[in-house]
Amino acid sequence: MGLDHQHPNNNNNNSSSSSSGLHLVLGLSLTTTTTAEETTATPPPPSTKPKLCSSHHHDDAAEPSLTLGLSGESFQQVLKTKIVTDSAANNKAGGYCEEPTSGEMCRQASPHGSAVSSFSSGGCRVVAACVKRERDLSSCEEADGDGDGERVSSRVSDEDEDGTNARKKLRLTKEQSALLEDSFKQHSTLNPKQKQALARQLNLRPRQVEVWFQNRRARTKLKQTEVDCEFLKKCCETLTEENRRLKKELQELKALKLAQPLYMPMPAATLTICPSCERLTNDPPPSMAPKPHFYNPFTNPSAAC
DNA sequence: CAGCCAGGGCATATTACTTCA
């Protein structure tokens, strides 16, 4: 997928110009954008709005937003083919995997041990979060088959040996990262089945896969936000320059107008060129027809078309 | 059918750890 995010579609919006006055109004908005690749393969993608409108993928797309997403029901198939081919290597790859022979998850200690301590912070959400984590652990256990206390194995026990309680951070192997990246390219979110399958193949806990995807999405979004920020900066510069140019032009025209006679009655039927569409017209707009006419290309010229 | 609640997913902010210049 990459970050070849384009901004082709700030085309139809904004730029409200005052019709009669000579104000110069510049506007800019950014609507939902997706890469062509993404649009073809994506059901309603999760919105990746900037924090300003920190809402969800269920929100309307009407407001300025930036969207990216990957999808495809083909994920499972791709996953299967890819993962199966890589699985053997992955089983061996991780130096952190303590029991590669079992070929299952739950090799790492549970970082969620700390979640228990967060119980004290209260609130049902916290409880729910803890429940979630315990669920993950239990699913881990199920997958592991023989897990009892063993599931809190490597890391915590290592830490306990060291006497340090700080969480240790595993480093994903290149193979794991590559496979996760591949999966992410196929689908930026995972359903539980996909998560389980991927976790199994990577010898990771489903929670780790989930976390990786969450972080990956966050990084993607952050990068995209930076790209968008640069884009908007450039737009702003361009518009500022345009504004400056138009103001200057306006000044010049005003000066020119002062130097010329103010009142120039026009013949009843005169060929004029609409300054906006550059078409010839010989009948002035009804509202202007009976009146003496100042030719002023800036007074809503397109009204004549 | 509406309301409530639990469970689950995701976004976001933050922390903690690792790696590298």
Added chain:
DNA sequence: CGTGAAGTAATATGCCCTGGC
């Protein structure tokens, strides 16, 4: 070798949606 920056795994929290009751 120490250090700060960058990268990233993991945690905490909140919001939303869905399904069951």
